[in-house]
Amino acid sequence: MGKLTRRVLLGAGAAALAGAAFGVHTLRKRPGPAPLGFELTAQERARGVAFLKANPAVDAHAHPGQTFVRGASGLPPLLQVYSAKGSFEPRTVSDMVEGGLGASSFAAVADFNVLDLSKEKGLVERRPFEEGEAWASYKIQMANLKRLASDGIVTAMSSPGEMEAVRASGKPGAIWTVEGADFLSGSSERLQEVHADGVRSITLMHYRANEISEPMTAAGHDNALSAAGEAIVREMNRLGMLIDLAHMPESAARRVLEITDKPVMFSHTHINSTELQHPRFISADIAREVAASGGLIGAWPSGIGISTLAGYADRIFQLIDAVGIDHVCMGTDMDGNYKPVFDDYRRLPDLAGLLLKRGLGEPETAQFLGGNLLRVWGQSMTV
Template sequence: MRLRWRDLGMPRADRSHGVTVEVIGWPTAAWGVSRSDHFLLMAEANCCAGCVPANPLAVIEVQARELLDLDAGVMRLSGTLQVVEGERDAWRYRLCDARPVGGVTRRRLLAASPLVCLPVPAMAQTPPGAVDMHTHAGNIIRASYGRDTLLDVAGPMRTGGLAVICLAIVADGPIIQVSSGRLRPGREPRPGELYEFSKTQFAKVHDLARGQSMAIIRSAAELRAAQASQPAVIVTSEGGDFLEGKIERLDEAYQRWQLRQLQLTHYRPNELGDIQTEPAVHGGLTPFGADVIRRCNQLGIVVDVAHGTYELVKAAASVTTKPLLLSHTGLTQRPSPWTRLITPDHAKAIAATGGVVGIWPVNSIAAISSYAEGIFRMVDQIGVDHVGIGTDQLGLLGPSSLPSYADLPQLTAALRARFNLDETAKLLGGNYQRIFAASLA
């Protein structure tokens, strides 16, 4: 039986306890070990033992018959599958009495994981002008509370070929808490609290950019000129909560902090509208929210409707004169209560404005191939001109399929399994550059 990585966590794998299987993957052992009979096999190539994903559905523990060469790259192994239950700190799947079989052809590699990232340099080169449309990279959230220091983000961006990040503050941060496994508002904000906190966060974004020699992008020309060799930042707010119903603060943020992207809502139903993860209280977009969209169109600020309800999105589409952005989400055909995923109709409402939907790396399997598959599914619904990436780096509650920007070439290679160079460039930044230019025109 050939075991595929997408089988892990599914009945096909769980019913194969004691069955002889074949699996293709990349080995990793302890630091400095090049030969071993006990190691981990993963769905993606990784650089070292310190980068083993925490997700048990992306790793198989291997107990081999003999010492195997782990520096040879991708392996095709045969052995007896064990589904491990009840063992503390154990991986869920174990391949026992494993031995190498045959060679690994490109065809077999693709069969093992159709979207797997091939180590082909020409395919793995990130296109120029790549943009992450939503991120908290650099530890901007914790640093804003004074709990930690800012981390290097420019270095991984240069390594992975990422030119620009839309670096987001969290406007409702002080009142959000984890409840029942999801983020929810824990209390009502005090007057002026979110405004003052947001100013602290905006200052941290500028501190990060200045400390790492990253330019702040204010115009379409500056975005077009951005290169991964000198990464840049677009100042973003996740939530318009700092406005507190005062539209003049939007002008202030535009001038003082160079705000160029505004997400209307986050985890609090606010003065602008309703959110996906709480009961609706406004029926979608509020009149103030409509006014904010109009002012963003006038000033030259990208309007992001991530976290907003479908009703909010439809109303926003009827108000805006510029393309809408939905910076980070994924596709679902059957939405569950309080999901952050969106339906095809929800996505099509964004595309109808000429806008872009950003796919985030939240998947059941923390592998870059699964991230690419999420992008494929959205492209199938709204077309290659309306999809991008929004990693939500250091903002996710669970594991990410793209934990480091240094891994971006692997995503590029996975996308190249289906798309040509021009299409891949659109998905990794070109589509965002288009709506940014239209929003600032």
């Protein structure tokens, strides 16, 4: 979850949120889509639709339908109102089907219970976890995610080799992931149970300082990876779980790169430049180091410095120029993003059509939309 979506909560608390750095998703009515910023002919869009039928598209990081709000406890008043609106997975899954998305990360949010919205800083840690609370929250969220599969809304995926069968099922694939490793409480021993739950990737950090490091958004901090963090990295390697460095400070990320024997990813971010910098972006140096190790950078359609879907395409090409086409994937942060310019999976054919129109070859477009992620996921599972 990069930042909560731009759709602003109506009613109680709206005025307070209006000045905050984060918007909040309203479930009352779907707003109009973010502007395209370009024109596609009917033929060009049809090409995008046909391309997605022939090539699997996979989202490296998302919160489809905001399952993480269901059953959340201990929330502050504004997030209580937000959570009370409920989740909306069928709507987003319907968008996936209409847009031609093959599969997506369905990410739990490990620290949601202890976060709050700050006008100045956005999402921040409000309080410490109570004893056992983080693990209990994880188990509640995982049960809710698994229910999506048992209810027949999605098809759970445990390996990239299942992609063809998932597409044939007609139900989008769901890759269970968790944003924030807070629920581990620094214990690598819990990972075996987590893997048995079907979790295949963990974003080690989110917005709370945990036993692994501090988040990249903690002002003035670039903490190293802890000894507990090193043990967690090694155990994730052993189990074949894909390590996600999004939200992690660069010194800690570099240590992960030193000790991992599998490729890793920054699932949703962008590169800082002289023209645009943000605490959630990473340096070109660390991006190239991840690429050199065989890993991925997920192109993030957050409305930081861009306001149209065309701006997201610009961002994708910038990443390709920086690290090469083999090392860029799609990481939308769907239903958990800040002012997203790609805010509806129904617009995926527009994005595919635009990338092709702007000269990205069909093999390269297939790599970006899903092929790279499936390859790296598979490499993370090899023993």
